[in-house]
Amino acid sequence: MxxxxxxxxxxxxxxxxxxxxxxxxxxxxxxxxxxxxxxxxxxxxxxxxxxxxxxxxxxxxxxxxxxxxxxxxxxxxxxxxxxxxxxxxxxxxxxxxxxxxxxxxxxxxxxxxxxxxxxxxxxxxxxxxxxxxxxxxxxxxxxxxxxxxxxxxxxxxxxxxxxxxxxxxxxxxxxxxxxxxxxxxxxxxxxxxxxxxxxxLQAAPADLDPDEIGALLARQPAVLEVHDLHVWAVTSGYPTLSAHVIVEPGSDCHQVRTALAGLLDERFHIDHTTLQVDHGPGDAAATHAEPQRHCSDPHGPRHRRTSV
The missing domain is CATH 1.20.1510.10 (Cation efflux protein transmembrane domain)
Structure with missing residues (x-):
């Protein structure tokens, strides 16, 4: 219609x-x-x-x-x-x-x-x-x-x-x-x-939980951390998301971004996404170091993979 x-x-x-x-x-x-x-x-x-x-x-x-x-x-x-x-x-x-x-x-x-x-x-x-x-x-x-x-x-x-x-x-x-x-x-x-x-006020839509979304993204293959996660609606029925994603060294950033965008569309019906994907540090210890090297001022909660 x-x-x-x-x-x-x-x-x-x-x-x-x-x-x-x-x-x-x-x-x-x-x-x-x-x-x-x-x-x-x-x-x-x-x-x-x-x-x-x-x-x-x-x-x-x-x-x-x-x-x-x-x-x-x-x-x-x-x-x-x-x-x-x-x-x-x-x-x-x-x-x-x-x-x-x-x-x-x-x-x-x-x-x-x-x-x-x-x-x-x-x-x-x-x-x-x-x-x-x-x-x-x-x-x-x-x-x-x-x-x-x-x-x-x-x-x-x-x-x-x-x-x-x-x-x-x-x-x-x-x-x-x-x-x-x-x-x-x-x-x-x-x-x-x-x-x-x-x-x-750019709050997340009532049916979307940013913490749930961030935790799910952080559990995906090759993903180490998700921060600067913003979920809002341009207008009713138009959910939008942006995030900074840190992935394992040597992983395919384009492939990870495509997989995450598909997951967001399928699971949460968010088809307008902007994902900045960068490689993490080269060693496992540095991966969990504070502060995160890729962003001097990460906004909001930082969703990290629990194990590597």
Whole structure:
């Protein structure tokens, strides 16, 4: 499945969300329902996530040139950060309004809230189905998918609130539903900021352990030591590794590098690697001497072969 197909799925979901969101704001104002308006705010962030994802996909397709040696692949990470911050700003507003309405409940048109929320569940289900067909390895697409899925749960809460207000007259149910929506938005916002922040700070991807990787490389034939090991992600789904590898005197550096690169691809699915391979000292005692002769300032842990 290519980028063009992903773009069509995103545009389809965007059309559904924007159309319903505009109607929901109007109905929310007429029904005086904070739950509906907060749902619309959540849908606004869903739409923003999709728009930013579309822009980021277009930017990421630009080839590397000049100072941008990786191209614009991190554009999607910046858009994820913007989307996460926007979610948390809305969380603060809806939490404040929700607490205020718990204390001073407003009159809410329960039947109107219920009907609108039921339509919202159907719209979100359709949008979720469209995004589920796209490539969710992208942090933007996965983030938009999770937002819309959470929004569907929020509409369920709103529908329950509308039913409760209609049947029992318990007006605070609307504010409680709005606080539930705010909690879902907070979860999604923090998740986006956490995952995109790891990439911006060049942390190793959550599913990769640099110590495990270094220890495995050090156990390979002819390898004496691995240091300056860096594992990071250029963007979501793009793990990258670089390392300085010391090998036995007389061994074939090119052969070792090829074998290690193949191992990293097969075992950890890291296919973008930069390995500097050098020969170690000529005698076994010097092999384990401190400091390592080939690097005056080795970064991070030094993974050594336990026996020679």
């Amino acid at each position: 290519g980028v063009d197909a992903d773009r069509r799925y995103l545009l389809g979901a965007l059309g559904l969300i924007v159309t319903f969101m505009a109607g929901e704001v109007v109905v929310g104002l007429v029904a005086n329902s904070l739950a509906l308006i907060s749902d619309a705010g959540h849908m606004l962030t869903d739409a923003s996530a999709i728009v930013l994802a579309l822009i980021a996909m277009r930017m990421a397709a630009r080839p590397p040139r000049g100072a941008y040696t990786f191209g614009w692949k991190r554009a999607e990470i910046l858009s994820a950060q913007i989307n996460g911050v926007t979610l948390l700003v809305l969380v603060a507003y809806f939490t404040y309004e929700g607490v205020h309405r718990l204390i001073e409940p407003a009159d809410v048109a329960g039947p109107l809230v219920l009907v609108t929320a039921l339509i919202g569940i159907a719209v979100n289900a359709a949008a979720t189905w469209l995004l589920a067909k796209a490539n969710r390895a992208s942090l933007n697409i996965e983030g938009a998918y999770q937002h819309i899925l959470n929004d569907m749960y929020a509409f369920i809460a709103t529908a329950v609130a509308g039913l409760v207000v209609w049947v029992t007259g318990f007006r605070q149910a609307d504010a409680i539903a709005a606080l539930v929506v705010a909690a879902l938005m907070a979860k999604a916002g923090f998740g986006l900021l956490r995952d995109s922040g790891r990439i911006l």
